[in-house]
Amino acid sequence: MKTVPLRWLIVAPFVVLALISGVTMYLVSTITISNIANTVGIQYIKEVEGRIYDRVQDFMAPLNNIVEVNLNAFSHRPELLNNLIPIASRFYEQAAPYAQMTFISIATVDGRYLASAQDPIRRGQHNIAANFVYKALTMEGFEYDPVNAIGAKIQSDPTFSYDPRVRPFYTDAIKERGMTWSDIHPYYGYPALGIGLSAPVYNVKGALLGVTATSIALIELDQYLESLKLVDGAYIFLAEKNGALIATSEQGELYRTADGVTTRANLNNHPNEIFQLASQNLEEGTQTLNIKGQEYLYYVRPITLKYGKSWLIGILIPSAYHKKVLTDYTHSTIIITLVLFVCIGLIGSLIARHIGKPIQLLNKAANDNNIKSIQVLPQPLSGIREINSLSQGLSSMADNLFDIMQNLEEKVSERTSYLQGENKHLLESSLTDELTGLYNRRGFNIAFDQVLKNVQKNKQQFTLVLCDIDHFKYINDKFGHTVGDFALVSVAMSLKKYARASIDIVVRYGGDEFALVFLNTDVAQVEKRLNSIQDECASTPVVKSEYITMSFGVVHVSEGSSISAEELIEQADKKLYQAKNDGRNKIVI
Numbered sequence: 159m160k161t162v163p164l165r166w167l168i169v170a171p172f173v174v175l176a177l178i179s180g181v182t183m184y185l186v187s188t189i190t191i192s193n194i195a196n197t198v199g200i201q202y203i204k205e206v207e208g209r210i211y212d213r214v215q216d217f218m219a220p221l222n223n224i225v226e227v228n229l230n231a232f233s234h235r236p237e238l239l240n241n242l243i244p245i246a247s248r249f250y251e252q253a254a255p256y257a258q259m260t261f262i263s264i265a266t267v268d269g270r271y272l273a274s275a276q277d278p279i280r281r282g283q284h285n286i287a288a289n290f291v292y293k294a295l296t297m298e299g300f301e302y303d304p305v306n307a308i309g310a311k312i313q314s315d316p317t318f319s320y321d322p323r324v325r326p327f328y329t330d331a332i333k334e335r336g337m338t339w340s341d342i343h344p345y346y347g348y349p350a351l352g353i354g355l356s357a358p359v360y361n362v363k364g365a366l367l368g369v370t371a372t373s374i375a376l377i378e379l380d381q382y383l384e385s386l387k388l389v390d391g392a393y394i395f396l397a398e399k400n401g402a403l404i405a406t407s408e409q410g411e412l413y414r415t416a417d418g419v420t421t422r423a424n425l426n427n428h429p430n431e432i433f434q435l436a437s438q439n440l441e442e443g444t445q446t447l448n449i450k451g452q453e454y455l456y457y458v459r460p461i462t463l464k465y466g467k468s469w470l471i472g473i474l475i476p477s478a479y480h481k482k483v484l485t486d487y488t489h490s491t492i493i494i495t496l497v498l499f500v501c502i503g504l505i506g507s508l509i510a511r512h513i514g515k516p517i518q519l520l521n522k523a524a525n526d527n528n529i530k531s532i533q534v535l536p537q538p539l540s541g542i543r544e545i546n547s548l549s550q551g552l553s554s555m556a557d558n559l560f561d562i563m564q565n566l567e568e569k570v571s572e573r574t575s576y577l578q579g580e581n582k583h584l585l586e587s588s589l590t591d592e593l594t595g596l597y598n599r600r601g602f603n604i605a606f607d608q609v610l611k612n613v614q615k616n617k618q619q620f621t622l623v624l625c626d627i628d629h630f631k632y633i634n635d636k637f638g639h640t641v642g643d644f645a646l647v648s649v650a651m652s653l654k655k656y657a658r659a660s661i662d663i664v665v666r667y668g669g670d671e672f673a674l675v676f677l678n679t680d681v682a683q684v685e686k687r688l689n690s691i692q693d694e695c696a697s698t699p700v701v702k703s704e705y706i707t708m709s710f711g712v713v714h715v716s717e718g719s720s721i722s723a724e725e726l727i728e729q730a731d732k733k734l735y736q737a738k739n740d741g742r743n744k745i746v747i
Contacts, residue, residue, distance in 0.1 A: 206394070224253075245272055246307040339466070357369065384406075393406070396469060456474050617717045618677065625671070630645070649708065711733030711734030
């Protein structure tokens with residue numbers, strides 16, 4: 159075989175790589191620059207969209223949470239509604255942490271009304287509004303008093319007749335018999351849009367007690383979009399499905415009132431032609447728009463809020479920006495890459511020369527067929543640590559060759575045993591979840607395939623359950639990931655407690671989702687175990703007085719039934735989704 163010098167072996171690859179890299183990058187920059195620019199633009203858009211999506215969800219979350227908390231409290235403790243005055247403190251404390259919260263209220267079936275209210279523009283101080291303090295069905299404003307809840311009357315606030323039972327928030331909630339969103343509307347007397355969420359309150363016997371509601375000002379979303387630092391010529395909008403604008407990245411009116419009639423700004427009649435063109439396609443996805451010879455990347459994504467409300471995020475980025483940036487970057491990269499490869503080639507040549515001489519000495523000693531040739535090598539042989547280590551290793555090998563041969567069989571046996579133990583440990587680690595100690599999804603796939611083969615072969619019945627923790631993101635956001643991890647471990651322990659060891663399968667399927675497989679167990683027994691798990695979750699707080707609930711999707715397979723693992727998982731997932739839609743903390747079989 160023809161040999162080559164070490165110097166050329168090190169230098170030649172760098173020269174070839176430099177040529178290949180230069181030609182490849184030139185072709186990319188001249189032929190596919192447009193496609194790459196679009197990809198970069200889409201990634202940029204999705205990064206911006208992700209921040210907006212999270213901001214909107216976090217912004218709207220208190221609205222849902224407060225209505226749910228109050229609905230639960232009044233439904234289970236209807237005696238709270240006998241005297242509304244102490245509730246003023248409750249509402250005030252609920253609203254204080256949220257600058258966007260304008261109203262938190264309760265209206266009873268007998269017409270009494272109490273609310274914690276805040277100016278949607280000059281925020282920072284909540285007052286109390288009530289229509290029963292001095293005269294029934296007469297609305298008045300009061301200062302908040304930490305001791306007495308309702309303090310002195312605010313003389314500057316108007317006094318007027320007010321029966322909440324004829325207001326839309328009340329009548330719509332009663333009509334829908336559940337959580338109801340109000341239309342987005344301007345606040346009377348204030349240049350800001352707002353939206354509300356209301357829910358009817360029923361006691362355990364189904365009798366109507368009243369309606370609780372919240373409202374938030376949306377001005378912060380408009381300010382947030384305006385504050386985003388985007389590339390020149392970019393636009394963002396937040397709109398309803400009909401194109402009515404909620405917020406935009408550019409200053410402008412979101413609504414106009416003339417002759418007592420309020421008209422919301424809409425994409426299709428916006429002064430900006432870009433928004434008008436965007437209104438023609440509000441379907442989810444990415445597309446390209448051409449406006450007066452300028453190309454834009456246009457991306458739309460729906461934001462799904464709780465209780466059936468859905469908005470749209472729209473982002474338009476000029477394609478020219480990313481093409482220019484990418485072109486400049488590519489040309490600079492080509493030059494820098496070529497220079498680097500040339501420098502590396504020169505350095506490699508010097509290194510090869512420095513390495514070559516001691517390696518030649520080692521090679522001569524190793525091929526001399528004489529152990530003494532290795533033992534007489536000078537020490538240190540080179541200024542390179544690895545070469546010295548190799549030289550010392552060869553010397554040590556010559557000194558201990560006889561002992562190594564005598565103990566070779568024992569060493570091989572020990573090494574084989576060690577590797578077998580390591581392989582077993584690695585296999586177990588790859589199949590189990592580090593946090594909970596349960597099977598992970600890979601372990602589940604292997605175990606479930608084996609179980610499915612056995613039960614179908616032996617014509618046995620079994621049950622697959624998919625479940626997850628309700629509002630797990632809320633636990634992580636409120637208490638931190640340490641408490642979230644504790645909740646996951648606690649759920650894992652409960653699931654293992656009600657599963658039979660070495661018979662049933664318990665899996666952390668991913669995130670806060672778990673899977674269980676019960677063998678030779680009828681549906682009634684499975685449901686009883688799942689009820690026990692729910693009861694244990696309800697009686698054991700994960701932190702302080704915070705409890706978790708779980709939703710379950712159950713698929714039972716009778717004896718002899720033939721069905722694939724994918725079909726079973728799909729059916730269980732649909733039932734879990736149904737349990738979520740039915741209000742969570744449900745078992746759907």
